[in-house]
Amino acid sequence: MYTVLIAENEPWVLKGIVQMVKAAGAEFQVVGECSNGNEAWSLIQEVWPMLLITDIMMPELDGLSLIKRIAEHRIPMVSVIISGYDNFQYAQKAMSYGVSEYLLKPLEFEMLTEALNRSKDKLESLKDLNNYIVKFQCLLENSQGLPLDTIMQKQRQLIQSILRLQALNNNARVGLLNIMDNRMKNLLNEFGIEFSNVPKTKYGDDASILKYYMAMLEKWYLEYPGKIKSSMPDAIARSCRYIEENFKKNLSLTEMANLTNFSVSHFSMLFKEHTGSSFVSYVNRLRVDEAKQLLRTSTYAVSDIADIVGYASGPYFTRVFKAHTGVSPLEYRRRMGS
Incomplete structure (x- = not known):
């Protein structure tokens, strides 16, 4: 499985790219969607995707600056840039930062699929390195x-x-x-x-x-x-209530930051400081708790439960569930005697 993060500030374009990646093959699993470079950078350090697909022009932190930061931190990741500009200097700079593909808008399904297939060899070579980082992050969070x-x-x-x-x-x-x-x-x-x-x-x-x-x-x-401070700011408390009521939906860091009138980076820091958990981990915990209840009390298939609790991908749900519980959903159901 190759995990994918997509960064695009146009909502309809973002939705289209997500759908194309899902249709490109079961081995590509979207683990994060975001609308600007700062949110993408925060998510990279939480979900550690193997592949980044990013627009070149985004607010707060553009795609080229994001790719440059990834290169400076030597993060093992394949990067694909999407641009509305057929500009040789942009492409040249992107390649100097190690970008694998430079694709032009409007993005066609065949074009993206070919780029993803060309990236498979690089992605395969990064699998072991990515596993080390993901395991390290899971242990840091001690889920x-x-x-x-x-x-x-x-x-x-x-x-x-x-x-x-x-x-x-x-x-x-x-x-x-x-x-x-x-x-x-x-x-x-x-x-x-x-x-x-x-x-x-x-x-x-x-x-x-x-x-x-x-x-x-x-x-x-x-x-x-x-x-972790005992007194939680009102904005973070409201955020927690909102997440608990809507965790089955496709929530994003940018959406939560906008609700609290904080920047993405400031919201991320405050949220982690006062809840003891990153935004992604908080949402995952709620989804896993709901999934455990469904595994114990229903006969839904694991793929259906993944969809019910808010995951677009069954394999990614299984990966998150195992990180939180130590066992797969099927093994959990078997042990619970359901």
């Missing part, structure tokens, strides 16, 4: 509510497996470690958790690198829960 010693052990094993990549692919190892480092530093900074006293790593010294990452993770897991 299964694991004990601290268990989750720290799982993170230790993950980092050790990345360190062993040196003999096979040192560039991949360095890139993954940098992504993990940036992700932790951003989270710690967002919550005002001091980490300047964490010992620096020594380049090439695996023991030092492991010690550094475990110290950073320990800071996060020990201090993050205590940083």
